Amino acid sequence: MFTYSLTGLEIKSAADGPEEVEENETTARSAVYQVLGAFFSAPDRDHFDRAGQGLWTKELTEAASLLPFPLEVGELTLASDVDPESYSAEYARLFGAGCSEALQIGAEDRDDVEAKLRREYEYFGLAVSTDRRAADDLCTECDFMQYLAFREAATGSDRLRASYRKAQRDFLERHLLSWVPDMVAAATALGPNAVYSWGLDRLDTFLRSDLDYVTAQLDG
Amino acid sequence: MSTEDRYQRRWCWDRVTWGTHCVNCLATCPYRVFTLGDTVAFEEQGGTIEAVAEGVPDLNPLGCQKGSAWSVQLTSEDRVLHPLRRVGERGGGQWEQITWEEALTEVADAMLDTIDEDGVESIVFEESVEGGLLSQAPFLRLAGLLGAITLDANGLVNDLPTGHHITFGKFSCASTVDDTFRSELLLQWHSNPAYTSIPYHHFISEARYRGATVVAIAPDYNASAVSSDMFVPVRPGTDAALALSMCEVVLSEGLADLEFASTQTDLPLLVRTDTGRFLRERDIRSGGAEDHFFLWDEGNGIHDAPRATLRLEGLKPALRGRWPVQLADGSTVEVTTVLSLLEERLADYVPERAEELCGVAASTIRTLARMVAGHRCKILEGFNTPKYYHGDLMERSMCLLLGLTGNWGRPGTGIQGLALAGLDGYFLFPMKTKKGVEETARLLEGIEQAVETMRERDPEATDEMLGNQLLALSASSGTSAPPVFFNYHHAGYRETWNRAEWSDPTMKRTFDAYLSDAVRRGWWGGVARPGAATEPRVLFSVGTNPLRRARGGRAKLLSNLWPKLDKVVVVDFRMSTTALHADLILPSAMQYERVNVQYPITHTLRLSFSDAATPPRGESRTEWQIFSALAKRLSERAVERDLLEYVDGRRQTRHLDRLGDDFVVGGDFASEEVVLDEWVRDSADAGTLPVGSSVETLRRDGSIRFTGLGIFAPGLSVAADVSPTDVMTAFGWHVDKGLPFPTLTRRAQFYIDHPWFVEADEHLPRHKEPPRMGGDWPLLMTSGHSRWTVHSISMGNRPLLGTHRGRPLVVMSEQDAVECAVREGDQVRVVNDHGAFEAMARVTPRVRPGQLIVYNGFEPHMFPRWEGTNEVEPGMVKWLHLVGKYGHLRYLPFGWQPVPADRAVFVRLERVEAV
C-alpha cells in the first residue's frame, strides 16, 4: 500500500477517499516526487548518510518500479573524501539560497510568487507547512505533485481524476518545467559533485517524461 | 511648472493594470489602466487580443469613448465617499455622514425587525447586471442565505427577447461578433450599432469591404443608416408587417429553403383544423403523450415527428395539404400543416397591403426579400424590439424570415441578440460549502447525476433541455422572482395594467383576470412572490437605479412603493436619483478601485478582468466587504436580540447566528479576489476556461477566451462548438448535428397553440399595431441608447457631457416642430395621460414625422422637477407573457416572464419656453 508523505505542504481540508491505496503506475509517480522532493531539500546529516549508504538510488528504484515510463535510476557513488560539511557546502554552492522558483526566475517579488502558489495549493485543500518551507521551494512543488498524483490514484471519481490530471499537467507546464530545467542547466554548468549530478539528471529527465505521460493520458 | 511639464505629467504613470467597465454594455473591453501613485492617470484600449480564425479580423481594439473616459468618474462630483443617512424628508437632499458601524447596524436592525414582524420575504433586493459579477454575487449570496426576495433583473430592465424565447425556447442566437464579418447581408433591424455597439462596429465595415450589403431598417435615419448601403424607413412598431411581407414574397416566389424549414422548424407539423391545436399523440393513441407531435410523410401518411433529432431520417414531410386523421375515439378530424396555415395568414401581408401598414414601398419589400433569400443574412438586433408591447410578434416574424431562408446556424447568419457565456464557477459558487476542487467535483457530479435522472425520464432530451429543467427547478426554490407580481401588488401597477385603452384591444378579459388565472393554474408556482399580503419593508438597490429606470415612472414608485418601505438602502458609488431618495447610502468602490469581472457574453466569448489600480476612494468598500460585514453584523445583532432562527417563506429554517460565518464559508472566502479565483479555477476545472486559469492568469493577460460553453443552461443555449481557431456561429448544433430546440415541439416553433395565444390570434406571427399606451395622442415616442452613456452610469462624466449638449433632448422632425410651433433649442413639454416631462427640442430632418425620440440614460434629476422620460411610460406588460407550463413557456431566471414595454408611447408636445 502507498500513501503520500508531505514535508513542504500540509492538509488544510481533507479530501474524500482513502489515505492509502494499492501501489500502481500513478502511486509510482507520486512516490518518485516524494523521493526527489526529499533529495532536493537542504541536506542534513541524514541526507549525507543516505547518500553514503546508497539509499537514494535504492529508494528511487523502488519508487519507480511501477512507473508507466522508463526512468534510468543509474548509480550514485559518494566519493570517499566528501564529509558532511563539504556535502552541505556543495548544495549551497550549486543552489545558493535554495532551489526556489522565484529565485530561479529572478522574480522581483518573491512574496507574490509564493502567494500565487499558495492559492494554487489551497484550491486542492493544501496549505504551506508551518515549518515555513517556502511555497516556491522545489520540495514544496514536488510535494504538490506527489499529492496530486496520490489523489488521482485514490479518488473513485472520474471527474476528479481528470481534474487532478489536468492540474498536474498545468503545474508541470506553468511551474516546475518553467524553471527547473534552467536551474538544472545552471547547476550543471557549475560542475556538481556526483551526488547532485545524479539528482539533477534524474529530476530533469523525470519531469519531462512525466509531462509527456500526463499529457498523453489526458489527450488519450 | 512649465506648460510642457504639466502636459507631460498628465501622461506619467508608475503602474499599469488591466481594467474594464462592468456596466450594462456587457462588452467588458480590456483596457490598460495607467496609475501614478494612488491616482489613475488615464486608460487606453488594450488591443492585445489574438486573432482567432485565419482571414477574419480580430476583436481589437475593443472600447468606446465611455470606457476611455471612465477614470474621470473616479473623482467626479457625484461620487459618494462615506456612508450617508438621510436627515429630514426622503428626497430632501439633507444627509449626515455616519460610520460604517452605524450604517450596518441600522440596516441589520431594519432587516431583523422585518424578519421578526413580517417575514423575510418583505426584504427585497433588485437584481441587475450593473456593477459586475462581484457587485451582484455578494447581495445575491446574502439574499440566498436569508431566503429574501431578489427581483429578476430582466423583468426589471427588459432586455428579454420574448420573441426569440417563443420561437427557439432560449434567450438568443448570439454568435461571436466576428461572425458578422462572414455575412453577405447585414440587416441592422431595431438596432443602431453605430451608437450601441461601438466596440464591434468595425466588423460591419469590414464585412462591407469584402462585399456584404448593409441595410438599416429603422423609422429614423439613424447614425447606422448613414453608413449603410440601403435605408428602409419603417413606420414605428410595424416591423412584423414588414418581416411577414418579406416571408410572403419568399414563399410565393419559390425562394424559400424548404428543406431547411422542414428540418429546423415546426412548419411541417400537423395541426387539427377543428381546434387549431397541434395533433398530439394523445389525440390518436389512448394514453399517448401531450408533447409528441406528427407530420405527414409524403407517400406514407401520418408519422411521428422525430423527437431526438431534427434530422428527418428518410422522411419526406409534406409541407402543404389537408388530410383526414382518425382519433383514438374513432372519430375523424382534418389536419393541415403549420405552413399551410401560415400561408393563409401571409395572404394578409402581400407587399402592397404591407406597404399600407409599415410604410415601406412594396417594391422595396420584394427587393429586400429576394436579397435575404439569396444570401447569408444576419439580423443585427439588440434589445430594442422587446421593449415594444408587441416586440415578440416582431421578433417571431423576423425569426420566421430567417427560418424560411436557411439563415441560422451557418456562418454569417442568425439573429444577433446577446447571450451569456456560461461561467460555470459563478453558477457553482452559491452551492459551495467549502473551497476547492473536491467540492467542485462533488457538486458537478451531483448535477450530472440529477441530469442523468432527468434523462432517464426523457432519454431523447438534449443537455440544453435538461439544463433548462434544472434551472426551472432551482428557480422554484431560489430567491429570484419575476417582478411582475411585486409591481402588481406593491408598486402601483395594477391599476395601470388594467387600463384597457392602453392595452391590446384583442384582450378578451381584464389584466386582473388573466393574472389571477395564471396564478390559479400554477403557471408561476413557487415564484409568484412576494404575495399580495407580504408588503415590502426593506428595499436594497445595489447599483440599480429604479427611480430612473422603472417604466411607470419615479412618481409611481414614490407614491406607491416608497411609503411601504421602512428602509431604502442604496449601495452605489454615485448619487443616482434612487440614492437621492434613499434612507441610507452605502458607498461602493468603482471599477479600477477593486477586483471585478462582468457577466461574460458570447459576443467576445472572453472573460475580462478589472484590477484594483488604486485603493477605493474615501470610505467606499467593495460589495463583498459590505455584504460580508452586514452578514456578520446581522449575526451579532441577532444574538444580542435573541433572534437566532426563523422560518422563511418556503418553510425552511434559517439560522441567523451562523450567517456571518456562512457568508464567508468559515473564512474560506474572505475577499472578492479569493471568490473570483475560485470561480475562475472552477470554470477551468469544468472545461469552460483554459486549464490553469486563475486570477493570476487574468491579471497577467487581462482577458481569457472561453474554451467551452459550460454545463449550465445559459451557456448551452448558444448551441455551438467553441474552437480556439474558429469563429463561433450560434445554433451550429441544431443545423449541423440536428440537435432539437428546447421548445415544446423541439423545433423552432412559429405556431403556439396555447389557448391564450389562439384567443389573441397570435398562434402564428402577425402584425398588431402598438396599443395606445399613454392615451390617444398624435405623437409616438421611442427611445434607445445614446452614444454617450450606458444607461445613466456615465452621466456625471464631464468630458462625455462636453461631447454633446449634455442634457436630455427630445429629437423631433421638422414637420412636427412646425406644427407644434417649436424651434430647435426650445424647452418642450411632453405630455400624455400618464405623466409629463420637459426637455430641450432637437429638430432634425432625420426623424420621421409623428415620431419623437428621447434617448435614455438621463437621470430624472437632469430634468425640471426631476421628472424623467419614464413619467410618460405606463410600463404596460403583455398579458400573454403570463402564460406558463406550456413547454418552453415557463419561468426561467433572466428568461421567460412578463416585461414592461416603453417604446411606442403616445404623447403630445407643447412648447414651454422659447430659446
Ligand code: SF4
Ligand atoms: S463602456 Fe462598455 S463598450 Fe465602452 S469601453 Fe467600457 S466595456 Fe467597452
